[in-house]
Amino acid sequence: MKYSYYPGCTLKNKAQDLDKYARSSAVALGFELVEIPEWQCCGGVYPLGSDEIATKLSSVRALNYAKEQGQDLITLCSACHHVLKRVNDDMKNVEDIRTRANNYCEFDEPYSGETKVLHFLEVLRDVIGFDELAKKVVNPLEGRKIGAYYGCLTLRPGKILDFDDPENPKIMEDFIRALGAEPVIYSMRNECCGGYTALKDPDFTKQRTAQIFDDSTGFGADCLITACPLCMYNLNKSDASSKVPVYYFTELLAEALGVKEGA
Amino acid sequence: MSMTQLEKNIEAIKEMSGSDPYKCMRCGKCTASCPAYSEMDIKPHQFASYIIRGDFEELIESKAAWKCLSCFACIERCPRDVQPGKLVDATRQMVARSRGGDYLQPEEVPALLAEDLPQQLLVSAFRRYRR
Amino acid sequence: MSMNEENKEFRPLIVAFCCNWCSYAGADLAGSSRLSYPADVKIIRVPCSGRVNPMFILRAFERGADGVIICGCHPGDCHYSTGNYYARRRMALLFSMLEYIGVENGRTRVEWCSAAEGAKFSKTMNEFCEKIQSLGENVRLGDLRCKN
């Protein structure tokens, strides 16, 4: 199985771990991530004004490329996942945006949201299946109590992203179970870490992440996993991270599949 | 139906934000959900009433728009489909479009940079804080 | 159809067939809720959308109507159980035939509207009027019945 792969700028730089472990795990699980050539940054943020178009074009190009390859489009970064899915929804359902974007891009054939955008976790859940994944695990993470930290961008708005129940998700918990570990469910797992305000208000993000650590460790988590480079950054800025490490979910996946070393 | 000037202005905000402030019933679920509550001088549920009253200047002057985390919790939970987060985004746009008043200047950036700062953060901050 | 002397802009002539049980009551509700739609729409009350004979629609186009809309109860809610299903199938055929002879598909429409959907009725009529307005004046069908 081949997928078009949109890594995004952060995965090429500060979040290389998220990327490389995903690639090695994909090989172990028998599917291929084909990085799309000349991808451009998604912008990190879905455009603020519903009448904006220029800021959506980079996503549209990536989506259209995948369509031309006849492949689903995979992302790992929560921000890219968020932006690509929302832009794709616009292209599918908002006539005005679709027309203007197509007029600008002049593809051979107009793009109207045909590509299916999948988060890497969705591939594990919906294509491979967590039961199958569990069978491929060679180093089960037994005895570990792992808290999934979802953050905001993967889940909301739930109707458009259609990733999981935005208030009580379970995809990462099922993932943790498949790796042989015990998921820790805590209510801060879908609350914001403070996001991009870390740039100007780092103290505020520290308050937020402290609450996340308090809640998750209160329920017994010994480490956290995330799919978002920004959450990772903010969580790691917290003092608590020295005792409760934070991993990209792909790192634990690679570890369980026994492909971490070679990655 | 003919409209007052205020209604026309609000109509423009509706277009830009994709959110209808008149639908708000002041239940405050957005404000209850808001993780940045303590930082915001105008609370999420007040955005609709400020717009309906036409107090655009006060919105533009406020720091609330820059404190919103864009976490979409209010958008997800709003029972009236007002989705206050969209009105916050519209306010940011009003600032940028009406007066070019960006909240983040490029000159500030080097001082704010940390070694391990992910690109995603910089890109998002620029998008959120500037035109 | 000309309005007063100064104002010669195109105003469409629209005939709406509404069933007595759902959509006519929906139109009444739109009225008592003061949900406006253009005066170009004139409603004819029929017992059921299944009563609307294709001849009525042809007649309307023959006499200069620019659009015809048939409103009935929602599928499954017909007061007479099945009338709206027959109407739907009959109209699908008629409309494709009408398009063939030059009456665009946008000029004909079937819509379901319950007695509780005053807002939907008004919205539908506004949309339909806008559509007809954008299509402009209709071709006029000739009376092809045998003439003695």
Next chain:
Amino acid sequence: MQKIGVFVCHCGTNIAATVDVKKVVELVRYEPGVVYADDYMYMCSEAGQEKIIEAIKEYNLTGLVICSCSPRMHEKTFRACAAKAGLNPYMVEVANIREQCSWIHKDKEEATKKAVILARAAIAKVNLNTPLQEGESPVTKRALVIGGGIAGIQTALDIADAGYEVDIVEKEPSIGGRMSQFDKTFPTLDCASCILTPKMVEVNQHPNITLYTYSEVEKVSGYVGNFDVDIRKKARSVIFDKCTGCGECMTKCPLGKIGNIPSEFDRGLKNRPAIYMPFAQAVPAVPVIDRENCTYFKTGKCGVCSKLCPSKAIDYEQQDEIVTVKYGAIVVATGFDIINLDKFGEYAYNESPDVITSIELERLMNAAGPTGGHLERMSDHKQPKDIVFIQCVGSRCDSEEKGKPYCSKVCCMYTAKHAMLIKDHWPDTNITVFYIDVRTPGKNFDEFYRRAVEQYHVNYIKGQVGKVKPQPDGSLLVQAADLLDGKQINMKADMVVLAAAVEPNPGVRKIATMLTASIDNNNFLTEAHAKLRPVESPTAGIFLSGMAQGPKDIPETVSQAGAAAVKVIGLLAKDHLKTNPCTAQCDTLLCNGCSTCANVCPYGAITYDDVQVMDHGLRETRRVAQVNLALCQGCGACTSACPSGAMDLQGFSNRQITTEVDAICR
């Protein structure tokens, strides 16, 4: 040629404000057939009708056009008025210049123009009207009530007390409905079972009432006065006449202890055996076997209940039975349930056993409930000290799939009731209610709510809760905001109670379809007129009672139940009903006997006869359609299906509708 009188109503300023009534009169005066035209302030008033009667007599009018409100409003009035003056009532047409003209248009010139056109269409139609005679059909003097909650019980009792026979069909094993689950009722804090149980017993013993419990309506045909209804009596697996209700089977059913079958009546807070009565005071006091869970039905082994039953009442072989009964009137009293809360994950209802709905709280406080009336947390069975109530969960929502757009109406009051009852029993409990608005219209209602605040010191905070967060220590952290004080609140609670929105019983859509009764977007049954005919469906012979029509509390439900009963009695008191004369007619000269019309007729009203006809001087025998006027309901499906134009509908004939089209397109 007709002699038509046109009467244009001002309706105060309702019409006259946007339609130039005088101008309409002037413009229609010279329409073909019109011999008289006039206007009046209120045409439907005594004086207005007098005016019409005088004009009929003075000008020998043969047809009337009334330009006024919707014919759905006053067509009957004006027809009766015509009849008084000796004119056939079906010579009256109404041009709807209020609901469909003056009320929706602002421009006076435009509205006037449209009113004239609508009047012309009506005049053109009346020119082709013919006098019609109403037929008669007999009335079956028996009523059916669907639903055995307080609404159905009260309706049935009122009808039965008036001397008519009533059947109640209830899908659960017992009557009693939602009210039987409640602990106390507002605003007087009567014990719900104390006031309901006697009524349930009365229903059971009433000579005029027949109960079909554990039964469902399967099929409905016929029309007002003459409905045929198939009722499916689901197999109870217990022989009704032999069972003494001793309860031995229920206490000994092995699944009672180990079965994990959640009790529907106790909202899953307790388990029940496979052979069960929903609650101790059930009526009838005859258990049923839940065949899906019963070990005997699943594996063929067990049979404990059968062996132990002292009266040999268990019958595993029992089959569903279908009975067909004739009724003159049907009352829908199918009640409500609360919405599914899966879409409100932020309140952790599915995550924490200590987040409960109000109905669950009713069970927890009920002496006959799963905890014997002791309020406790389901997680650790400790008595909660801090309780938070969240109002409007799923009510007043605008988002498409999450909740309901309406106010559920009962939550503000029952929450005040819950708060006071809890404080009465356990005064050291802290109670906080998060509300959006407190809505207490009703006699002694606001006083009741104020008592909760002033005497019981219940803490009311304006602001919807954002999230309920289960904490590591087992408590719940309620994240909210006090909008009036401008504070975000993080409050610890031991228990959270959600006032979930009410919705019509999910089965009502199927029933409404069978009855061809209209239903709104929220699955509430529509009334014939929101103000003037609130307990009747637009479909003749169908009446509405209780929550099935819209959110309402018990006092209102009981009043509406009585009102529905009066309407039913009024119908059953008649020996005959006038039938709609607007029926189909077949022109035997044009009919070619193709059977197309019979195939589309929903009432089976069309049969075929061989008749002798004279065609161009030739006598021949033809197979032609015949309409049974007693069965025809006047839908006109046959008329549009008829390929030869032989079928026509009286009152809405092809020529009449065509002439209306012509008048509009003139």
